Amino acid sequence: MRQGRQRLLFELLVEGAGVDQIDRMDHHGVDRGVGHLLAEGGEILFVKGRRAPHTWALVEDLDRGRPGVDAAFDGLVEPARGRNVCADQHVKADSRCARRRTAKASGFAGCVALPAMTGRQPMTVRFAPSPTGLLHIGGARTALYNWLLARGSGGRMILRIEDTDKVRSTKENVDHILEALDWLGIDYDHGPLSQAGHQPRHLEVIEQLRQSGHAYEFEGSTRLKVPDEGETVVRDLIRGDVTFKHEAIDDFTIARSDGSPLYNLAVAVDDLDSEVTHVVRGEDHLSNTPRQAMILEALGHAPPVYAHLPLLHGPDGKKLSKRHGAASVQELRDAGYVREAVVNYLALLGWGYDDKQTFFSIDELTDLFTLDRVSKSAAVFDEQKLRWMNGAYLRQLPAEQLTARIEAFTGREGLAGAVELCREKIQTLADFWPLAAFFFDGPTDDPKAREKFLDGEGRLRLQDARAALAGVEPFTTETIEDSLREVVERLGAKPKQVFQPVRVAISGTTISPGIFESLELLGRDESLARIDAAIDAA
RNA sequence: GGCCCCAUCGUCUAAUGGUUAGGACGUCGGCUUUUCAAGCCGAAAACCGGGGUUCGACUCCCCGUGGGGCUACCA
Numbered sequence: 001m002r003q004g005r006q007r008l009l010f011e012l013l014v015e016g017a018g019v020d021q022i023d024r025m026d027h028h029g030v031d032r033g034v035g036h037l038l039a040e041g042g043e044i045l046f047v048k049g050r051r052a053p054h055t056w057a058l059v060e061d062l063d064r065g066r067p068g069v070d071a072a073f074d075g076l077v078e079p080a081r082g083r084n085v086c087a088d089q090h091v092k093a094d095s096r097c098a099r100r101r102t103a104k105a106s107g108f109a110g111c112v113a114l115p116a117m118t119g120r121q122p123m124t125v126r127f128a129p130s131p132t133g134l135l136h137i138g139g140a141r142t143a144l145y146n147w148l149l150a151r152g153s154g155g156r157m158i159l160r161i162e163d164t165d166k167v168r169s170t171k172e173n174v175d176h177i178l179e180a181l182d183w184l185g186i187d188y189d190h191g192p193l194s195q196a197g198h199q200p201r202h203l204e205v206i207e208q209l210r211q212s213g214h215a216y217e218f219e220g221s222t223r224l225k226v227p228d229e230g231e232t233v234v235r236d237l238i239r240g241d242v243t244f245k246h247e248a249i250d251d252f253t254i255a256r257s258d259g260s261p262l263y264n265l266a267v268a269v270d271d272l273d274s275e276v277t278h279v280v281r282g283e284d285h286l287s288n289t290p291r292q293a294m295i296l297e298a299l300g301h302a303p304p305v306y307a308h309l310p311l312l313h314g315p316d317g318k319k320l321s322k323r324h325g326a327a328s329v330q331e332l333r334d335a336g337y338v339r340e341a342v343v344n345y346l347a348l349l350g351w352g353y354d355d356k357q358t359f360f361s362i363d364e365l366t367d368l369f370t371l372d373r374v375s376k377s378a379a380v381f382d383e384q385k386l387r388w389m390n391g392a393y394l395r396q397l398p399a400e401q402l403t404a405r406i407e408a409f410t411g412r413e414g415l416a417g418a419v420e421l422c423r424e425k426i427q428t429l430a431d432f433w434p435l436a437a438f439f440f441d442g443p444t445d446d447p448k449a450r451e452k453f454l455d456g457e458g459r460l461r462l463q464d465a466r467a468a469l470a471g472v473e474p475f476t477t478e479t480i481e482d483s484l485r486e487v488v489e490r491l492g493a494k495p496k497q498v499f500q501p502v503r504v505a506i507s508g509t510t511i512s513p514g515i516f517e518s519l520e521l522l523g524r525d526e527s528l529a530r531i532d533a534a535i536d537a538a
Numbered sequence: 539g540g541c542c543c544c545a546u547c548g549u550c551u552a553a554u555g556g557u558u559a560g561g562a563c564g565u566c567g568g569c570u571u572u573u574c575a576a577g578c579c580g581a582a583a584a585c586c587g588g589g590g591u592u593c594g595a596c597u598c599c600c601c602g603u604g605g606g607g608c609u610a611c612c613a
Contacts, residue, residue, distance in 0.1 A: 130613040165612055195613095221611050239543065248541045249609090256611040263613050287542055287608035310544075311606070348550065348562090355552040355561050375544095375551075378606065382549050385563040395576075425575040435574085484572090499572035511574045 220257030336428030443508030
């Protein structure tokens with residue numbers, strides 16, 4: 001943090017401070033500042049910390065030789081000191097959150113509260129995929145963010161399958177989604193709910209809307225009336241307030257002419273009935289949000305808080321689609337990525353904690369994840385980075401665990417020894433077998449390698465190595481290394497001139513785990529047999 | 539077309555009016571070395587453009603430009 005004039009944000013645990021106060025405050029916080037807000041909020045106070053139960057931002061503008069921050073701070077915060085203040089944290093104010101930005105304004109201070117950013121207030125969230133395909137990484141990330149919010153706040157996670165489009169929804173896809181979530185470790189407190197199953201209630205609401213005059217029938221379908229004037233403001237924790245003028249929104253259809261309810265209505269009603277507090281979903285839903293909010297309003301209810309996540313793009317910068325090999329969760333799993341790495345990577349795709357930490361355990365994630373640090377711009381899925389991260393996770397796994405995972409992945413047993421030798425060379429579970437297969441299935445067939453290292457000279461050196469290995473006792477990595485290095489010295493050769501022929505003889509290729517370790521694992525008999533075979537073939 | 543969102547190295551991001559614009563992946567170079575990796579060290583690499591506001595703008599405002607989304611009796 002920069003020194004000197006800096007805005008201060010202080011973390012304090014204000015027990016019982018009502019978040020409701022916030023709404024009333026933030027709008028006039030702008031220029032009038034503190035006094036006003038304080039009066040409004042009672043004994044308020046402020047601020048911040050990614051983990052504060054109630055997050056209040058003390059914002060001020062130091063630009064104008066105003067009384068210093070400290071002065072302001074002392075005056076304001078003092079009242080709360082008696083309670084519980086850990087005011088040692090300097091954080092910059094303002095924010096990507098428009099609510100804060102608004103308050104920032106100029107002049108002196110504003111006390112703005114950020115209701116839903118409070119990671120600790122129980123949040124009820126939902127993940128609502130439509131079962132029209134596999135769960136791809138975008139959906140997985142949305143599910144993850146919701147889950148982190150629920151778990152991190154002690155709230156609830158609802159899984160709702162949006163299957164009101166019977167033509168495109170399939171049971172098989174539902175199963176794929178459940179399987180993917182399960183693999184990721186994302187569980188839920190309610191569900192899976194079938195949106196189609198709520199049809200009776202949806203129909204009831206449609207009827208209610210019609211009777212109250214908010215909706216009318218048009219060519220058999222039912223539409224919601226959208227006033228010509230006015231506007232609907234969507235409160236979005238990531239994007240700030242987004243205003244939609246009603247004149248740009250036509251009356252929209254909420255029920256098909258066969259009477260069946262449509263998406264916008266079903267979503268609004270289900271979220272309402274489930275008492276969802278935060279709707280966290282992809283940005284592609286942003287434009288529909290005012291419609292859902294209007295339905296809620298017509299019903300006499302306040303909308304939930306929204307948070308629209310940036311979309312994920314393919315490597316070419318375009319929207320992620322099947323064409324980009326739109327990695328589904330299953331594909332990642334089958335490609336040998338482990339759940340921890342996928343979760344960690346996904347968490348970082350659109351969110352960042354600070355400029356230091358890259359690896360996050362699930363627990364850290366639930367603890368640290370907040371919507372205010374979610375970025376606003378689309379991100380590109382970078383498999384290279386996932387690979388790197390996956391490798392890092394594999395390397396830090398205890399040997400037995402890695403072995404167990406690789407055995408499960410390959411369907412083979414007795415891999416412990418080979419895993420030990422290969423663990424530092426693989427980035428995915430799938431990388432193991434190509435590297436280690438020769439231990440179990442015999443040398444790989446790589447003509448070029450044989451040609452290059454088992455030619456005349458290579459063959460002669462191989463014979464020397466063979467003779468030396470035959471006498472090694474016991475047959476261990478250390479003794480093997482000693483004897484082969486002796487050969488190198490005796491021949492006056494370069495190490496690789498002896499080692500590579502041996503490597504190719506036992507593995508069939510030029511790439512393998514450490515040669516001495518590999519020989520030991522193979523055992524003397526098998527090693528010599530392979531070397532003999534190589535000599536004969538050459 | 540209309541409405542809405544977005545814009546920092548190739549990629550993911552940090553930065554919250556004052557930094558030599560930081561980190562990570564990838565790339566390149568070096569070390570290590572029995573191959574390949576891993577590891578360690580180092581390098582190149584970014585504020586879309588133009589106007590404002592300000593003593594000072596990557597940060598705030600406006601306009602462009604570019605990208606994306608929505609505009610269904612799909613979700």
